[in-house]
Amino acid sequence: MHKESELRPPLILGDKTWHDISNDVCRPVESKANKWWWLAFSLSLAAFLWWVIAVSYTVGTGLGVWGLNKTVGWAWDITNFVWWVGIGHAGTLISAILLLFRQKWRLSINRSAEAMTIFAVICAASFIVSHMGRPWVAYWPLPLPNQFGSLWVNFNSPLVWDVFAISTYFSVSLAFWYTGLIPDFAVVRDRANTKWRKRIYTILSFGWVGSAKNWQRFEEVSLVLAGLSTPLVLSVHSVVSMDFATSVVPGWHTTIFPPYFVAGAIFSGFAMVQTLLIIVRKVLTLEDYITIYHIDMMNRVILITGSIVGVAYITEFFIAWYSGVEYEQYAFINRATGPYWWAYWSMMTCNVITPQLFWSKKLRESVFATFIISIFVNIGMWFERFVIIVTSLHRDYLPSSWTMYSPTWVEAGIFIGSLGLFFTCFLLFARFFPVIAMSELKTIIKSSSEGAKKKQSKTPKSEQHA
Amino acid sequence: MSAKHKKFVYGIFKDDEVVMNAIPVLKSQGLRVKDVISPFPIHGLDHALGLERTRISITCFLYGMTGCSLALLMMYYMNIFDWPMDIGGKPSYAFYKNLPAFIPVTFESTVLCAAHGMVITFLLRSKLLPGVEPHVIHPRMSDDHFVMAIQITEDSEAANVETKLRAAGAVETIK
Numbered sequence: 001m002h003k004e005s006e007l008r009p010p011l012i013l014g015d016k017t018w019h020d021i022s023n024d025v026c027r028p029v030e031s032k033a034n035k036w037w038w039l040a041f042s043l044s045l046a047a048f049l050w051w052v053i054a055v056s057y058t059v060g061t062g063l064g065v066w067g068l069n070k071t072v073g074w075a076w077d078i079t080n081f082v083w084w085v086g087i088g089h090a091g092t093l094i095s096a097i098l099l100l101f102r103q104k105w106r107l108s109i110n111r112s113a114e115a116m117t118i119f120a121v122i123c124a125a126s127f128i129v130s131h132m133g134r135p136w137v138a139y140w141p142l143p144l145p146n147q148f149g150s151l152w153v154n155f156n157s158p159l160v161w162d163v164f165a166i167s168t169y170f171s172v173s174l175a176f177w178y179t180g181l182i183p184d185f186a187v188v189r190d191r192a193n194t195k196w197r198k199r200i201y202t203i204l205s206f207g208w209v210g211s212a213k214n215w216q217r218f219e220e221v222s223l224v225l226a227g228l229s230t231p232l233v234l235s236v237h238s239v240v241s242m243d244f245a246t247s248v249v250p251g252w253h254t255t256i257f258p259p260y261f262v263a264g265a266i267f268s269g270f271a272m273v274q275t276l277l278i279i280v281r282k283v284l285t286l287e288d289y290i291t292i293y294h295i296d297m298m299n300r301v302i303l304i305t306g307s308i309v310g311v312a313y314i315t316e317f318f319i320a321w322y323s324g325v326e327y328e329q330y331a332f333i334n335r336a337t338g339p340y341w342w343a344y345w346s347m348m349t350c351n352v353i354t355p356q357l358f359w360s361k362k363l364r365e366s367v368f369a370t371f372i373i374s375i376f377v378n379i380g381m382w383f384e385r386f387v388i389i390v391t392s393l394h395r396d397y398l399p400s401s402w403t404m405y406s407p408t409w410v411e412a413g414i415f416i417g418s419l420g421l422f423f424t425c426f427l428l429f430a431r432f433f434p435v436i437a438m439s440e441l442k443t444i445i446k447s448s449s450e451g452a453k454k455k456q457s458k459t460p461k462s463e464q465h466a
Numbered sequence: 467m468s469a470k471h472k473k474f475v476y477g478i479f480k481d482d483e484v485v486m487n488a489i490p491v492l493k494s495q496g497l498r499v500k501d502v503i504s505p506f507p508i509h510g511l512d513h514a515l516g517l518e519r520t521r522i523s524i525t526c527f528l529y530g531m532t533g534c535s536l537a538l539l540m541m542y543y544m545n546i547f548d549w550p551m552d553i554g555g556k557p558s559y560a561f562y563k564n565l566p567a568f569i570p571v572t573f574e575s576t577v578l579c580a581a582h583g584m585v586i587t588f589l590l591r592s593k594l595l596p597g598v599e600p601h602v603i604h605p606r607m608s609d610d611h612f613v614m615a616i617q618i619t620e621d622s623e624a625a626n627v628e629t630k631l632r633a634a635g636a637v638e639t640i641k
Contacts, residue, residue: 018505018610143544152544154551156558161570168574172581179585182594183608187505189600190608206589207598210608214592215507217520221588224523225581232577239570442506442610 004447006457011105011444013288015451018442021289022187025436028284029188030197033431036283044423051417054410055130063133065410072393072405077131079385080415083268084124084422085166085240086261086381089233090269091117092173095180096229099222104444105297108289111184111437112280112429113273114177119425120272121170123418128166130414158242165239169232176225182208183218184434210439237265244388251331251392254319260312264381267305267351270298271377278371280430289436292365299364302377306355309384313352327397335391339404343387350380472617474500475627476603477636479612482508488614488634489514495630503603503613522591526584533579537572603640 014020033041058065068075091113098106129135140146141163143153153160185205192198208214238258245257274295281290320332335344354376363369395402429435446452479485485502492499502511512519542561545551550558558564589595607613614636616627628639 019606022609143540151551152549154553155541155545155571156553156556156564156567158570161574164571164574164578168578172577175581175585179588183506186600187608190602190605202600203596205600206594206596207600208594208608209600209602210504210506211501212504212508212511212515212517213501213520214594215504216512216517217522217588217592219507220520220522221584224526224584228526228577228581231573235570235573242570439506439608443509 003456004453006453008448009291009293010448010450010453011108011291011293012441012449012451013291014449015454016288016445016449018445021436021438021442021445022191024286024289025184025434025438026188026191028431029434030191037427037431041424041427044420044427047416047420048424049417049420050413051126051421054413054417055126057410058130058133058414059135063131065408067405067407067411069403069405071396071401071403072390074131074389074393075405076386076407076411076415077127079382079389080418081124081127081131082240082261082385082389083382084120084127084418086237086265086268086385087272088117088120088124088169088173088269089237089262089265090273091115091120092169092176092229092233093266093269094273095176096226096233099226100230104448105294107441107444108286108291108294108436109273109277109298110440111177111180111433112277112435113269114173114180115426115429115433115435116269116272116276117173118170118177119422119429120269121166121173122425123422125166125170126418126421127414158239158246161239162243165236169236172225172229172232176222176229179218179221179225180437180440181433182206183210183439184437186210187438188434234262237261249392249396250325250327251335251388253328254316256312256315256319260309260316263305263308263312264351264384267302267309267355268377268381270302270305271374271381274298274302274370274374275378276426278367278374280435284430284435286436289441292367295367295370296361296364299358299370302374303355303358303364306351306358306377310352310355313348330395331392334395335387338391338395340387340391340394343383344391347380347383347387350376351384354380473619473621475616475618475624475631476640477614477616477628477631477634478604478607478638478640479614479635480610480637481635482612484635485612485614486510486514488631488636491634492614492616492630497627497630498617499614500617501615503607503615505608505610505612522584522588525587526580529583529587530576530580532583534572534576536579537575538568541568541571604638 012021016024066075066077091110094106094113095110098110129138132138141153141160143155155161182205185201186208189198189201189205192201238261241257241261244252245254247253277290278295281287317332320328323329335341354373357369357373358364363373390405394405477488479488482504485504486508489499489502499515502508502515504511541564545558546561546564552558603613603615604611614631616631618624618627624641628641631639
């Protein structure tokens with residue numbers, strides 16, 4: 001059996017058994033929601049309602065109801081799209097990349113982080129569809145035979161790459177997530193004591209019984225999906241960044257974009273995971289599974305990716321000067337000192353300075369500080385996309401068309417509403433789905449739980465390796 | 467397991483290490499240990515039971531190659547053969563010249579087909595579909611109990627098998 005040093009911090013606190021894990025994780029599914037859940041759910045649903053109104057108004061009237069103009073043709077829509085896609089990246093990083101690196105601490109958080117990925121990509125896709133203005137022709141970027149002669153989509157265009165990247169990312173993440181959920185749905189099914197719960201979870205669990213052959217295939221499928229998802233997740237934000245990088249707009253036309261966007265995506269994604277899980281562990285009393293150690297590990301990822309993002313900002317600035325291209329230089333001077341200076345400096349403060357606070361172990365292990373800093377990072381990463389998009393566009397090559405951009409209530413509604421959509425989905429997930437990958441977590445209880453470590457330290461060294 | 471005409475005696479265990487130790491013991495006593503149902507994957511169980519290595523990753527590779535070829539063929543047909551376009555002075559007249567721009571879609575299509583092909587194969591091959599009724603032998607077999615299935619040919623063998631299972635550490639037996 002796998003042995004682990006007792007010096008390593010335990011991943012599961014308390015003297016838990018396999019049955020305790022089933023009880024603790026299934027409790028939210030099997031009990032009634034408390035008033036806090038209903039309050040949060042009502043607020044999210046109300047925000048989502050604003051989304052429905054704002055999107056319906058946009059589609060019914062036209063894109064003119066947004067604050068866009070001839071110079072600034074992309075603004076909050078694409079800012080929000082990139083922000084949401086970026087947030088999604090943490091889920092895949094946790095479930096795929098940390099699986100390949102055999103990081104066992106992923107097991108308590110991978111399920112909810114993957115759920116977050118799926119809901120974030122849904123929110124992102126909603127901006128793509130709504131910014132088209134005519135969503136009924138949303139199938140035009142697909143390579144379908146059409147009525148416009150023999151014209152096909154242009155496969156040299158990054159926007160077409162994006163259609164493939166986002167749809168592959170979404171559907172593969174969904175398949176990965178659901179495959180992992182099947183054995184856990186079976187746990188809920190076998191425990192169910194009401195007729196309807198039994199019936200619903202029987203359907204959801206696809207008739208799973210954990211026979212040896214099923215587990216053997218299951219583990220192979222998980223491993224190969226992790227191997228496929230790892231380059232996939234890196235490709236998605238690279239392709240998103242190429243939507244900008246392949247254009248000739250100063251401030252966008254830079255080769256640093258793919259790695260810089262991927263680091264930023266992981267950075268913002270982990271911040272969102274922290275924001276959500278700090279609430280989830282408290283509300284669902286899962287503090288024994290999502291421990292301070294988990295929070296600390298995620299804060300380290302935030303620290304490293306935040307530093308990469310900081311270096312990327314400075315590199316961009318340096319290269320703008322070093323290139324000798326005056327348009328490029330102006331774009332960056334304008335970002336820092338022009339009319340949108342406040343957005344630029346909000347981004348710099350939130351993304352470059354705040355994560356550096358995590359060099360302090362005390363702050364990394366403080367739930368309150370982590371929560372506050374994670375919110376700062378979320379805000380900072382939103383501003384990053386706003387700065388890249390709006391400040392690069394609003395003063396282009398032709399000074400006579402220089403202009404400012406400000407959003408209307410409709411755009412604000414779609415953004416706040418997308419948060420509503422996200423939290424509505426997440427709250428439903430927390431009520432009806434096992435939020436921790438139980439069957440995977442059970443594999444480490446004999447090696448990495450607090451109880452196992454106590455037992456190990458009591459046994460004399462000579463017997464441990466018997 | 468699901469075949470109705472086969473007869474099994476099930477031993478219920480409470481610990482994965484006891485199960486792993488029991489398998490070679492029971493096998494040496496001449497029992498046919500057909501399967502172990504566990505709430506989580508047990509490392510080395512497939513080897514102990516003598517299961518063959520799964521070939522699902524080979525199917526994944528084949529699906530991936532299919533996706534890769536289909537994507538290249540599609541892009542060649544649409545953008546080079548059927549209706550080449552000249553956008554921004556960069557004409558699409560030769561496949562090899564466009565190939566770098568075709569990499570992202572080729573990659574995404576490879577992953578799309580490989581991942582979904584493999585997951586669908588896994589579900590069909592393991593008979594996992596919505597509406598399939600599970601064969602639940604013990605209500606806690608997905609929670610914290612382990613079920614070992616021993617195949618028998620005659621009902622008269624059952625009593626003997628049950629004794630051996632209990633001796634090997636089973637806490638309960640089901641016929």
